[in-house]
Amino acid sequence: AQKVTQAQTEISVVEKEDVTLDCVYETRDTTYYLFWYKQPPSGELVFLIRRNSFDEQNEISGRYSWNFQKSTSSFNFTITASQVVDSAVYFCALSEGGYSTLTFGKGTMLLVSP
Amino acid sequence: GAVVSQHPSWVICKSGTSVKIECRSLDFQATTMFWYRQFPKQSLMLMATSNEGSKATYEQGVEKDKFLINHASLTLSTLTVTSAHPEDSSFYICSAPSGSMNTEAFFGQGTRLTVV
Numbered sequence: 001a002q003k004v005t006q007a008q009t010e011i012s013v014v015e016k017e018d019v020t021l022d023c024v025y026e027t028r029d030t031t032y033y034l035f036w037y038k039q040p041p042s043g044e045l046v047f048l049i050r051r052n053s054f055d056e057q058n059e060i061s062g063r064y065s066w067n068f069q070k071s072t073s074s075f076n077f078t079i080t081a082s083q084v085v086d087s088a089v090y091f092c093a094l095s096e097g098g099y100s101t102l103t104f105g106k107g108t109m110l111l112v113s114p
Numbered sequence: 115g116a117v118v119s120q121h122p123s124w125v126i127c128k129s130g131t132s133v134k135i136e137c138r139s140l141d142f143q144a145t146t147m148f149w150y151r152q153f154p155k156q157s158l159m160l161m162a163t164s165n166e167g168s169k170a171t172y173e174q175g176v177e178k179d180k181f182l183i184n185h186a187s188l189t190l191s192t193l194t195v196t197s198a199h200p201e202d203s204s205f206y207i208c209s210a211p212s213g214s215m216n217t218e219a220f221f222g223q224g225t226r227l228t229v230v
Contacts, residue, residue, distance in 0.1 A: 035219065043205055045158075045221040091157065095219065101148055102209070102219055106157045 002027045004094050006105035013082050013112055021077045021108045023092030029053075034068065034075045035093040035102065045091070051075065082112045117141055118210050120222025127198055127229055135193045135225045137164075137208030143188035144210035149181075152205040152224075161206075164191040198229040 003026040013019045025034065036048040049059065051068050059066045063080045079086055089109045093102040117140040127133050137147055145166045150158040162172045162183055170183035180202075182194040195202055207224040 037221075043207075043224045043226060045207065045224070047220070050218065093219075101160050101163065102158075103160075104158045 002029075002032075002094050002096050002103045004092050004103055004105035006092055006108050008108045009106070010109045010111070013110070015084060015112055015114050016081050017112075018078060018080050019082050019110065019112075021079075021090050021092075021110070023075045023077065023105060025073050025075065025092070025094045027094060027096055029096040031096075033095040035091075035095070036066070036075075036077050037091045037093065039089045039091060039107070041088070048077075048090075079110075082110075084112050084114055086110060087112045118208065118220045118222045120208055120225055122225055123223055124226040125228070127227070129199055129229055130197055132194055132196045133198055133227060135195075135206055135208075135227075137191045137193070137210070137222050139189045139210045139212075139220075142210075142212050144191075144212070145188060146211060147185065147191040148209040148211075149183065149191075149193050150207050150209065152207065154205075158207065162193075164193075166191075195227065198227070200229045203227055203229045 005024045032053045034051045038046040056068050065078045067076045089107045091107045092105045095102050119138045119140050121136045125133055147164040149161045151161050152158045160173050161176045162170045164170045164183045164185040166185040166188055172178045180196055185191045205224050205226050208222045210220055212218045
């Protein structure tokens with residue numbers, strides 16, 4: 001069965017600091033997809049990235065970057081030069097095979113203070 | 115990108131009443147939709163899979179008679195919380211797959227249900 005672990009429950013940083021959110025996953029499938037979502041206080045899930053298991057290239061999008069390492073079953077997310085607007089709960093999620101359902105981690109609450 | 119619209123965004127109802135939540139795929143067809151529930155400060159947990167033209171499949175521990183799901187068309191799934199109780203107060207959010215091989219996951223805005 002699949003499992004996603006986000007060991008960091010809450011992280012507090014000061015604006016402009018870099019912060020890395022950890023995600024470790026477990027799956028028996030060789031084909032799977034990993035996701036990151038942002039959930040601001042309003043509740044909606046904001047899609048950030050989807051990565052398939054055959055693509056281990058790291059990705060950078062503006063201040064966001066992702067480090068996918070199959071050897072350690074990790075898909076970590078780094079925010080560079082954090083801003084107050086980055087404050088939210090961030091979820092890592094896993095989907096096995098073709099898209100069926102998502103298994104979410106417990107989320108990491110990020111608080112960026114000015 | 116694909117859009118999933120969920121309505122209402124929030125609802126307050128009295129204990130014992132029923133509440134219907136709609137989930138629509140606006141620019142694509144979804145033969146399958148998923149309903150998740152999120153209790154305060156918790157993660158999202160899959161409740162059920164809504165299938166167009168057939169019965170929904172429920173996750174273990176989810177009462178199918180309490181959470182009625184109807185997938186009336188290729189663009190609409192509804193979740194009805196029947197005889198709601200305060201413990202049903204939660205954030206309900208739907209999802210629909212899209213993209214090639216259904217590998218994209220699009221979520222509605224979510225519905226915050228408060229039962230008083």
